[in-house]
Amino acid sequence: MLDLRRIREAPEEVLRALHTKNPNLELDEILALDARRLNLLQESEKLKALRNTESRAIAEAQKAGQDAAPRIAAMREVGDRIKAVDGDLKEIDERQHDLLMRLPNTPHPAVPVGRDERDNVEVGSWGEKPVFTFTPRNHLELGEALDILDFPRGAKIAGSGFPVYKGAGARLERAIINFMLDLQTLEHGYTEIFPPFLANRESMTATGQLPKMEEDMYHAVKDDLFAIPTAEVPITNLHRDEVLPGESLPVRYAGYSACFRREAGSYGKDVRGFLRVHQFNKVELVQFTRPEDSDRTLEELRGHAEEVLRRLGLHYRVLALCTGDLSFSSARTYDLEVWSPAEGRYLECSSCSTFTDFQARRGSMRFKDKGGKPQILHTLNGSGLATSRLIVALLETWQTADGGITVPPALRPYMGGLERIA
RNA sequence: GGAGAGGUGACCGAGUGGUUGAAGGUGCACGCUUGGAAAGCGUGUGUAGGGUUACACCUACCGAGGGUUCGAAUCCCUCUCUCUCCGCCA
Numbered sequence: 001m002l003d004l005r006r007i008r009e010a011p012e013e014v015l016r017a018l019h020t021k022n023p024n025l026e027l028d029e030i031l032a033l034d035a036r037r038l039n040l041l042q043e044s045e046k047l048k049a050l051r052n053t054e055s056r057a058i059a060e061a062q063k064a065g066q067d068a069a070p071r072i073a074a075m076r077e078v079g080d081r082i083k084a085v086d087g088d089l090k091e092i093d094e095r096q097h098d099l100l101m102r103l104p105n106t107p108h109p110a111v112p113v114g115r116d117e118r119d120n121v122e123v124g125s126w127g128e129k130p131v132f133t134f135t136p137r138n139h140l141e142l143g144e145a146l147d148i149l150d151f152p153r154g155a156k157i158a159g160s161g162f163p164v165y166k167g168a169g170a171r172l173e174r175a176i177i178n179f180m181l182d183l184q185t186l187e188h189g190y191t192e193i194f195p196p197f198l199a200n201r202e203s204m205t206a207t208g209q210l211p212k213m214e215e216d217m218y219h220a221v222k223d224d225l226f227a228i229p230t231a232e233v234p235i236t237n238l239h240r241d242e243v244l245p246g247e248s249l250p251v252r253y254a255g256y257s258a259c260f261r262r263e264a265g266s267y268g269k270d271v272r273g274f275l276r277v278h279q280f281n282k283v284e285l286v287q288f289t290r291p292e293d294s295d296r297t298l299e300e301l302r303g304h305a306e307e308v309l310r311r312l313g314l315h316y317r318v319l320a321l322c323t324g325d326l327s328f329s330s331a332r333t334y335d336l337e338v339w340s341p342a343e344g345r346y347l348e349c350s351s352c353s354t355f356t357d358f359q360a361r362r363g364s365m366r367f368k369d370k371g372g373k374p375q376i377l378h379t380l381n382g383s384g385l386a387t388s389r390l391i392v393a394l395l396e397t398w399q400t401a402d403g404g405i406t407v408p409p410a411l412r413p414y415m416g417g418l419e420r421i422a
Numbered sequence: 423g424g425a426g427a428g429g430u431g432a433c434c435g436a437g438u439g440g441u442u443g444a445a446g447g448u449g450c451a452c453g454c455u456u457g458g459a460a461a462g463c464g465u466g467u468g469u470a471g472g473g474u475u476a477c478a479c480c481u482a483c484c485g486a487g488g489g490u491u492c493g494a495a496u497c498c499c500u501c502u503c504u505c506u507c508c509g510c511c512a
Binding site for chain 2 (some may be wrong): 059071075
């Protein structure tokens with residue numbers, strides 16, 4: 001949520017920033033409602049002040065044995081008037097709040113201006129595209145030949161896009177998750193969280209999935225709970241409606257979760273194997289920082305995500321997303337894209353973002369220094385990482401001519417020392 | 423799922439419908455006292471919104487939302503969460 005005061009005081013500036021994300025956004029109705037709201041609010045408060053003083057006077061009068069009936073009658077009218085004004089006020093408030101909740105975050109000034117993913121800017125890369133002396137197989141062929149992945153049976157159980165990992169594949173998946181968690185907690189200083197995989201409406205609203213993305217999520221109607229599309233939701237909401245001690249910042253959490261996405265409207269795109277799935281595994285990094293620290297923290301977070309790919313020996317590049325490609329809540333995002341030798345292209349496997357005060361304002365997440373006032377903090381997060389595209393790149397990059405897979409050295413301790421899957 | 427008890431400020435804990443933003447205590451901050459500390463004494467100590475150049479001041483908030491009333495932390499309804507017992511269960 002954007003600061004209403006900021007919209008009120010500098011609407012052109014806010015609008016200009018919003019338009020770099022989406023040229024169709026407008027603030028007219030919000031501003032019009034704001035003017036009416038302030039009017040009504042002042043009227044309501046004036047009437048309430050009158051009611052308060054009169055009520056006290058009535059009590060005094062009655063104590064003194066005077067007849068207060070006429071004053072009570074007058075106050076009854078004031079009461080009715082208050083009810084009417086407050087009714088209007090509530091309606092306007094709700095409408096304005098709804099509009100406000102549908103406005104995206106404004107981009108950070110450093111974000112390249114652009115329309116869509118074609119305008120993203122490559123800002124870094126690591127490693128080289130692997131060269132093979134044979135024709136590399138894709139992850140589906142490898143997974144099937146080695147009997148470690150079973151998409152058809154996953155489709156039978158739940159539907160397409162619900163992968164089954166088997167044998168060494170299942171163990172590999174678990175190894176990757178454990179490796180990533182250990183790296184982030186033991187070496188990068190994150191506290192491990194194992195969160196709920198379902199979250200309520202309030203939580204989904206705070207991080208920005210609601211109200212606009214309801215169609216993209218699995219929804220348990222009976223309980224009005226949503227399957228989390230990312231652990232960002234439960235982990236960020238850990239501190240919703242809280243005031244953290246200033247000295248406790250930055251707070252850093254890393255957590256594993258399964259992630260669920262309906263991917264509505266994306267049928268026909270990337271349907272093969274792991275390229276686009278409805279359920280996948282991810283270790284998510286979340287940080288809560290002071291406002292002045294969030295820029296620096298984003299770079300640091302990106303480094304923590306990159307380290308996973310480096311240790312697994314996977315070639316990747318880093319993109320700075322342009323304004324038009326930023327997500328709803330994000331002010332600035334780096335995507336990590338890992339190289340898939342069989343696909344011959346880069347696949348997104350991490351997204352590191354700063355949300356500035358956008359999520360924190362929606363979820364009332366604040367900090368307070370000793371003797372100071374509560375202030376809105378900043379939230380950031382990044383995948384560290386998602387395993388689905390990662391495992392595509394890993395299988396394809398580490399495959400050998402005989403159709404087997406070399407287990408990357410970093411994962412061997414997590415595979416009981418196993419060096420090859422064959 | 424059934425029965426019962428309860429949600430008051432950073433914390434504990436009062437609160438007959440009428441200056442109760444809320445007694446008392448603890449904690450915290452500042453000051454006095456002291457060679458220094460403890461104890462003691464004094465003062466202060468919520469959030470949000472409106473308003474003001476800045477103060478003042480006004481409004482709201484005692485789990486959430488409605489209702490009754492001139493007036494609600496106090497009465498009524500709904501929801502929610504916590505605890506205890508029973509049932510079911512990985």
